[in-house]
Amino acid sequence: MRRILLIEQKIESGFDFGKKLNDLGYEICIVNDAFQALVHLESQLFDLVLVDLAIPKMDSFWLLVARKCHTPVITLANTNDVLEKLNAFEMGADDYLSKPFNIRELQLRMNVIKRRGKLTENAIRQTIIEFDDTEYSLTCSGHKITLTNTEYRLFKYLYERQGEVVTKEELQQRVLHKKLGKFDRNLDMHISNTRKKLADRNLSRDLINTVRGQGYSFNF
Amino acid sequence: MRRILLIEQKIESGFDFGKKLNDLGYEICIVNDAFQALVHLESQLFDLVLVDLAIPKMDSFWLLVARKCHTPVITLANTNDVLEKLNAFEMGADDYLSKPFNIRELQLRMNVIKRRGKLTENAIRQTIIEFDDTEYSLTCSGHKITLTNTEYRLFKYLYERQGEVVTKEELQQRVLHKKLGKFDRNLDMHISNTRKKLADRNLSRDLINTVRGQGYSFNF
DNA sequence: CCACAAATGATAACGATTTGCATTTAGATT
DNA sequence: AATCTAAATGCAAATCGTTATCATTTGTGG
Numbered sequence: 001m002r003r004i005l006l007i008e009q010k011i012e013s014g015f016d017f018g019k020k021l022n023d024l025g026y027e028i029c030i031v032n033d034a035f036q037a038l039v040h041l042e043s044q045l046f047d048l049v050l051v052d053l054a055i056p057k058m059d060s061f062w063l064l065v066a067r068k069c070h071t072p073v074i075t076l077a078n079t080n081d082v083l084e085k086l087n088a089f090e091m092g093a094d095d096y097l098s099k100p101f102n103i104r105e106l107q108l109r110m111n112v113i114k115r116r117g118k119l120t121e122n123a124i125r126q127t128i129i130e131f132d133d134t135e136y137s138l139t140c141s142g143h144k145i146t147l148t149n150t151e152y153r154l155f156k157y158l159y160e161r162q163g164e165v166v167t168k169e170e171l172q173q174r175v176l177h178k179k180l181g182k183f184d185r186n187l188d189m190h191i192s193n194t195r196k197k198l199a200d201r202n203l204s205r206d207l208i209n210t211v212r213g214q215g216y217s218f219n220f
Numbered sequence: 221m222r223r224i225l226l227i228e229q230k231i232e233s234g235f236d237f238g239k240k241l242n243d244l245g246y247e248i249c250i251v252n253d254a255f256q257a258l259v260h261l262e263s264q265l266f267d268l269v270l271v272d273l274a275i276p277k278m279d280s281f282w283l284l285v286a287r288k289c290h291t292p293v294i295t296l297a298n299t300n301d302v303l304e305k306l307n308a309f310e311m312g313a314d315d316y317l318s319k320p321f322n323i324r325e326l327q328l329r330m331n332v333i334k335r336r337g338k339l340t341e342n343a344i345r346q347t348i349i350e351f352d353d354t355e356y357s358l359t360c361s362g363h364k365i366t367l368t369n370t371e372y373r374l375f376k377y378l379y380e381r382q383g384e385v386v387t388k389e390e391l392q393q394r395v396l397h398k399k400l401g402k403f404d405r406n407l408d409m410h411i412s413n414t415r416k417k418l419a420d421r422n423l424s425r426d427l428i429n430t431v432r433g434q435g436y437s438f439n440f
Numbered sequence: 441c442c443a444c445a446a447a448t449g450a451t452a453a454c455g456a457t458t459t460g461c462a463t464t465t466a467g468a469t470t
Numbered sequence: 471a472a473t474c475t476a477a478a479t480g481c482a483a484a485t486c487g488t489t490a491t492c493a494t495t496t497g498t499g500g
Contacts, residue, residue: 134399148486149398149458176487178369179354185448186488192449193487212447212496368456396457406458408479413456432466432477 005046005071006030020103046071048110051093053077072113074106107160131156143201150176151194154187158208158218167215191216225266225291226250227257266291268330271313273297294329351376363421370396371414374407378428378438387435411436 004026006018018028029046053075072094095109130139136152138145147155153175158166168187172180176187195205209217226237226248249266251257257269269291292314315329350359356372358365367375373395378386388407392400396407415425429437 150487153397177373183489185490188448189450189488196450210448370457401459403460404458405460405479409458412479430478 003027003029003046003048005049007049007051048113049073050106051075074109074113111162129159131159140203140207143203145197145201145203147194147197151190151197154190155194155208155218158216162218162220165211165214165217169215171215187216223266223268224248225257225269227269227271228252269293271295294326349379351379360423363423365417365421365423367414367417371410371417374410375414375428375438378436382438382440385431385434385437389435391435407436 004021006021006028008017008030018030022028049071051073074095074097075093077096077098094113097106097109128140131152132138136147136149138147138152138155154171157171157175168184169180171187172178172184180187191208191210195208198207199205207218207220209219211217228237228250271293273295294315294317295313297316297318317326317329348360351372352358356367356369358367358372358375374391377391377395388404389400391407392398392404400407411428411430415428418427419425427438427440429439431437
């Protein structure tokens, strides 16, 4: 899941939101009306369409288009209105979020959609990991693990792309902020140390899976 | 004038154009939306930004960013529309070209900007710092200093915002990737160590200026 | 199935970063 | 100007991150 088309009425409010997503490694494209959305959807491939329900008219128009391009859609609403929620689903949205929401929540739902798309509607994940950004700790099925800053950011980065294989280059660039050297072993060390901590708390060290020659991936 | 950031809507059409420039000795980086542009502008130094005006909306957004990074901007347009031209200048572009244009013409204009830039640059500062991302070293008026990864990224971050006061919060977030604690001393330490290294090489430790209660700023 | 190369795992040593405490400085208050 | 206080700094110790090295695993071609 990489490229996201964000349809926001107020382009400015989309900016910092989009920036956040961008920081997390997504490529964002923001448009503010259905026609532009149409143009973009037809000329480029997107992995997800996020629509602010405040977009006037055209409600289901872009949806049709998205459907044609086999792109999943998540709608965003400003209210917690149940009717609006039902409406979104009726229109054929794949999921729904009401603002303000946590980026993490969005990511989780994106992952669910992604999996649904790939594995044709399988079990919903029940193991959920809670992250604590302030003390670099995570809690998984009752076990709490405290990592170091770097271990934490690596783990979280992988978690946020669960299922995907993340290359060492990417991790090195985006988490460690340095280039990957020829015989660079330091990612391996962080992974190794993290796995040890997982094992110490009776969690599977295979939460982080190594894909030989390619990188690492997170898997429950 | 070396590194150019090219913002093109259709990435393909940017390719051969970019290739031409590349053949002429420029280092080109092509992106196709404002956010990517933002990311690149914030993480690397460019000497010039070329923007295809066909980039939808966002018109002035990337411009703001480029301004922040002290990078000149030339806009490219598909029409010969005078309004568009005026609009470009209003937005603050340094120059304007309508497609199709001669690469020579572009070069001429780039030189003009360069000269313009150098003049003001010389008036303001004559010292220029060269950065080496691979070994975290910088060269300033003949003196070469090697920093650690973190010191280097902090220094560069401040340098890229020269004149501005950058808050500790921001540095902590964007460079150290952690929250600023109440009695957090680690930025101070990095600054202190960097200053020491500057002094060791007969460079002014006041290149990094502390603004009591606010943060740090870079100043020649 | 074996030999070989390449990738990964793991330990330890080393260097960098962070933390805690003591001290100094800048600015506000009187 | 003397005092007070919050912020900044210096230094040392503890923690964390990186590198060097060797062992182990995995995949490839004979």
